[in-house]
Amino acid sequence: MTNSALGMIGLGAMGAPMAHHLLAKHGTLTITGRRPQPELVNSGATWVNTARELAANVDAVLLMLPDLPQLEEVLSGEQGLLAGVRDTGLLLMIGSTSSATGVRELAERLATETNGLVRVVDCPVSGGEDGANAGTLSVMVGGEKDDADLAATLLAPCGNPVHLGPLGAGQVAKACNQMVVSATILALGEATVLADRSGIDLEKMWDLLSGGYAGSRLLDSRKDKLVSGDDSPSGMAKYMVKDLASAAEIAEATGTNTALLPTLRAAFDEIVASGLGDQDIAVSRRFVAER
Structure with a gap:
């Protein structure tokens, strides 16, 4: 259990079972997406209509999206994540399998645009749908130590998160x-x-x-x-x-x-x-x- 409020975007074949594990362990989880998630809501997750509303209610968000272009779509715009970031900041946990260079460039840009309010760790996973369902994924974490330690605590219900080095190490x-x-x-x-x-x-x-x-x-x-x-x-x-x-x-x-x-x-x-x-x-x- 952690005091950090957690949100999640990307509730597909991998993301949905991961969300169930996160909800069961942490007790709360705020979610949004393109399609309703009645099973998660019935299990106790909080549904919000936009990424902006999600960011306004959480301290950290796990993004299980295909790649960085899809992540950029979720970040930008009037209803995007960046529009809802609170003064206490937001930790983005990028679960996509993406370019290590691209992740580092994104983190630098977000730090500049938000005056350091948005921090980034990368946390791609391995183990497939069976690992996501069983909660036995290998979670590869890269980032600053404090942020990586928080990400590891938050993601532990999904498997075995290990901090491997600086940002991009997970990728x-x-x-x-x-x-x-x-x-x-x-x-x-x-x-x-x-x-x-x-x-x-x-x-x-x-x-x-x-x-x-x-x-x-x-x-x-x-x-x-x-x-x-x-x-x-x-x-x-x-x-x-x-x-x-x-x-x-x-x-x-x-x-x-x-x-x-x-x-x-x-x-x-x-x-x-x-x-x-x-x-x-x-x-x-x-x-x-x-x-």
Whole structure:
């Protein structure tokens, strides 16, 4: 429990279950969005009609939006968050998977425009919808220590928040996470096609291999989809294009000559170009099979 009043915007597949955990732990939660949220309201959340009204009633707000352009829409205008910031200030917790450089530039601009009233931490998450539902997400926090500590306290009901460094550190960690996820799901897709075309029982094979070095949480969560060929969306493949672009930006900024990252970017660009971007990342099986 914390004395800081908490708000949230971005109540989609990830955000809604996170909101339920936050509400259950903290006792109160102020929300707004494009669509009504009767389940959350019936559970005790306070609905307000605009982002401005939300900012006027909270000390911190978690933003689970796709990227920074959507965040800018919520911030700006007569009914935006910035119009409602109180004299006590507002902590923005950016849960989007975004550019680390973009997050830092946004924070600098907001600090200037609001005379320091708006502070920013980045807190992207990993674990997917199953992790959001279970409250077991990995929450990667970047920012000033006091603000990061407050964010960690507020977000603890959603999983395991860890302060990794200065602002943008969370986005760097998430980019690293997405490099591993994209490489793994592509390998799983290719291996599934090879095994299937060789007459191997896919379910038996992945059950067996999951107990060895090929095992991973990603395999555990996507095994059924890979075996059945069901790539109905949970985590859409098209978002990986943005995430890997952020990783490439970090690689350039740090002078890192990556070997695998260009191949991953080319593969996911091809997935989107072939019309499969709206499918789950387990579409890697179909993508490989149809190449």
